[in-house]
Amino acid sequence: MTDENQFSRVQWTDDQPHESDDDGPDGLPLRLRGCGLSAKDLELLTLAARALGAVRVEEVEGESWLNLHFADGSTIWNWNPLLHGDDTFNLAADLDIDVLHSTVYREAQAVGPMQRVSSAPWGDDKKAATRRAVTRAAAEIGKAMA
Numbered sequence: 001m002t003d004e005n006q007f008s009r010v011q012w013t014d015d016q017p018h019e020s021d022d023d024g025p026d027g028l029p030l031r032l033r034g035c036g037l038s039a040k041d042l043e044l045l046t047l048a049a050r051a052l053g054a055v056r057v058e059e060v061e062g063e064s065w066l067n068l069h070f071a072d073g074s075t076i077w078n079w080n081p082l083l084h085g086d087d088t089f090n091l092a093a094d095l096d097i098d099v100l101h102s103t104v105y106r107e108a109q110a111v112g113p114m115q116r117v118s119s120a121p122w123g124d125d126k127k128a129a130t131r132r133a134v135t136r137a138a139a140e141i142g143k144a145m146a
Contacts, residue, residue, distance in 0.1 A: 036062050041082060047142035048081065048135050051095055081135045088131045097137045099130060110137035115144070 054068040065080040081087035110133040118136035
């Protein structure tokens with residue numbers, strides 16, 4: 001604690017978003033808990049996790065990631081290739097997914113072995129589109145495994 005930065009405790013009640021205990025009116029911007037995953041993204045990520053061989057997918061309430069559990073007892077923590085580029089890269093490498101960028105259509109394209117092309121428009125974020133295209137391609141592989 002310094003003269004310029006006074007910290008105070010926060011009362012944690014209910015199951016509502018709360019201010020971080022180091023934020024305040026004269027400090028950093030307020031930070032709220034995550035809103036969790038949408039049902040659509042949860043389904044997409046669950047199918048992609050199946051393609052990796054996950055036997056159980058653990059959703060963490062209020063967070064934007066999953067924990068993946070495998071038959072050999074290993075776990076991948078805090079996994080979300082829609083948000084984390086390293087998860088996306090590993091997903092593409094593990095599942096032999098090819099990634100392309102179409103400047104004509106301004107979209108990211110990804111395709112797994114013997115799968116149709118999955119695409120996502122760039123919009124304002126080419127990297128987010130690439131993460132989504134790869135995750136969609138992995139989900140297609142997961143669907144085919146069912």
